[in-house]
Amino acid sequence: MICTGFLSEVDRTDLIELARDGSAAHRLARRANALVLLDSGWSCEKVAGALLLDDDTIRRWHGLFIEDGLEGLTRFEAGGSACLMNDEQQEKLKAWVAAALPRSTRQIGGWIEKEFGHVYAGRSGLIALLHRLGLAYHKPKVIPRKLDEDKQKAFIATYEKLLNSLPDDEAVLFADAVHPTHAARPAGCWAPSEETLAIEQTSGRQRINIHGAVDLETGQTRMIEVETVDAASTIRLLESIEAFYPMLVLIHVFLDNARYHHARIVQQWLAQPGRRIKLHFIPPYCPHLNPIERLWGVMHKHVTHNKSYATCAQFADVTLEFLRAKVPRNWPRFRDSVTDNFRVISPATFRVMT
DSSP states (O other): OOOSOOSOHHHHHHHHHHHHOTTSOHHHHHHHHHHHHHHTTOOHHHHHHHHTOOHHHHHHHHHHHHHHHHHHHTOOOTTOOSOOSOHHHHHHHHHHHHHHOOSOHHHHHHHHHHHHOOOOOOHHHHHHHHHHTTOOOOOOOOOOSOOOHHHHHHHHHHHHHHHHTOOTTEEEEEEEEEOOBSSOBOOOOOOOTTOOOOOOOOOOOOBOEEEEEEOTTTOOEEEEEESSOSHHHHHHHHHHHHHHOTTOSEEEEEEOOOGGGGOHHHHHHHTSTTOOEEEEEOOTTOGGGOTHHHHHHHHHHHHTBTOOOSSHHHHHHHHHHIIIIIHHHTHHHHTTTSOOOOOOOOGGGSOOOO
16 A cells, blocks of 8 residues: 655646646656545555556556656656657757756747757656756846855854854844835735736835834834935934833944945944944845845735735835834744845856856
8 A cells, every 4th residue: 555645745736737738648647647646545446447547557657756756757668758859869958958048848849849850749748858857947046246255254253253242231133224116016826727816006106215123033123214215214223223222232233335324424323422333234245144135025925915005105004014013023923034044155156147
């Protein structure tokens, strides 16, 4: 008896899609159908009966999948092969994909037809071929143009040293500005197949300016809405932070190297007697070293994705309510997405597309 649950969520989704793909070879679809039924708890005998096969065939298909995954299901015995291309053509395809970085299977299928005269009627068979050749669908990461590994390492070491020696009467916050636009942001979601979804678009021209800070230890935030993010708004934010922590001796605020953070009036404000804030600057071109950048992403996910607001004022109210109240109140839920689990990004580890 084969135990249920041997499919990963990704494998199960791929197999169901393959089984429902009317353009896939019928024998390949039957194999996919058999694996999904086995994973749902059906016995080999029951699956074989449903598909008008013998149970040894079902067991053999299961063995192929366990050994080689989806690629194993695309191999057939004498009488045919799921692959239309010989070894030399496959190597040429692999080299072309590596050089051209095509964005769709449609583009790849067109190249194969033009170069070799082979037509892949089904997307699933072509995807199986690409996987078998060691090719995968990638979404490129966006990295800054100028990254200094040594400065990243030095910053991380300094930050960790500060945290390890931080007294109880001090705190660490990360600050930044964000400018969300009053516009609907469509995002993929599951829905009944017969429905066509839409979001009512807004003007997309108005935006709000928020200068804010977050305490990763407690989830407390300080968020001010401003007309313009500048040196004056920086001082307002720092005043808000000091007022929120009246009993602390020193508050460490980490921020980026925006010119207004270095402005003379900001330095003059910090030099006033009784000020309890010390600024620490993140290395240039390193937004990944500022956790509040991740908080902005969480905000968009909960406030702007698949959401539409009639007015910019309503949009501003919901955004600020989320950042000022919902984030601190639900910090255990959000903190794993807004962390100081820093890493060094090295351009040498990427193939940079041009």
